[in-house]
Amino acid sequence: EPEVTQTPSHQVTQMGQEVILRCVPISNHLYFYWYRQILGQKVEFLVSFYNNEISEKSEIFDDQFSVERPDGSNFTLKIRSTKLEDSAMYFCASNLGGELFFGEGSRLTVL
Amino acid sequence: GQNIDQPTEMTATEGAIVQINCTYQTSGFNGLFWYQQHAGEAPTFLSYNVLDGLEEKGRFSSFLSRSKGYSYLLLKELQMKDSASDLCAVRDGTDSWGKLQFGAGTQVVVTP
Numbered sequence: 001e002p003e004v005t006q007t008p009s010h011q012v013t014q015m016g017q018e019v020i021l022r023c024v025p026i027s028n029h030l031y032f033y034w035y036r037q038i039l040g041q042k043v044e045f046l047v048s049f050y051n052n053e054i055s056e057k058s059e060i061f062d063d064q065f066s067v068e069r070p071d072g073s074n075f076t077l078k079i080r081s082t083k084l085e086d087s088a089m090y091f092c093a094s095n096l097g098g099e100l101f102f103g104e105g106s107r108l109t110v111l
Numbered sequence: 112g113q114n115i116d117q118p119t120e121m122t123a124t125e126g127a128i129v130q131i132n133c134t135y136q137t138s139g140f141n142g143l144f145w146y147q148q149h150a151g152e153a154p155t156f157l158s159y160n161v162l163d164g165l166e167e168k169g170r171f172s173s174f175l176s177r178s179k180g181y182s183y184l185l186l187k188e189l190q191m192k193d194s195a196s197d198l199c200a201v202r203d204g205t206d207s208w209g210k211l212q213f214g215a216g217t218q219v220v221v222t223p
Contacts, residue, residue: 103153
């Protein structure tokens with residue numbers, strides 16, 4: 001069964017460093033998303049992406065964040081200068097319509 | 112603003128039935144989704160309603176009333192593996208593919 005894959009599964013970084021989280025969405029999907037979940041809190045929408053551009057973003061998705069689809073398969077989330085409060089599980093998701101299919105997540109720990 | 116409310120926790124016995132309610136107030140509506148999330152894992156899709164009524168999918172059923180802003184997820188014949196957080200999520204845009212807004216989740220605890 002096709003699935004969304006994410007790398008790395010866990011990343012530890014120092015505050016102020018740049019981080020890139022990578023996702024390979026399901027191959028025939030057209031719509032891509034990033035969500036985050038701080039430990040013990042709810043799953044929060046960050047950004048949606050369609051046709052090589054951002055279609056919607058939340059207030060959380062400020063200038064420190066960017067997304068890119070550098071080739072036909074990868075979808076990346078970059079955090080330019082990480083803060084302690086960026087520590088969370090980051091989930092990538094994709095769909096064609098209907099339900100979202102989530103990857104296993106990348107746990108980011110900022111020290 | 113957006114508001115999606117569901118109980119924090121529910122406890123039930125193995126083999127029993129549990130009903131998790133969700134109420135929502137969102138700026139738009141294009142479907143209500145239920146996901147299950149085990150600790151440290153990704154949300155996995157359970158059920159979806161876009162029209163009023165009941166959708167049944169094996170041991171899981173979900174009901175929607177759009178006029179009341181209300182849904183429930185019914186889990187029958189509870190198994191130990193159903194101990195997880197069940198998440199209510201609403202698609203609040205006009206497109207059939209757009210983002211989902213999630214509630215805080217209901218932690219289901221299944222006891223032997």
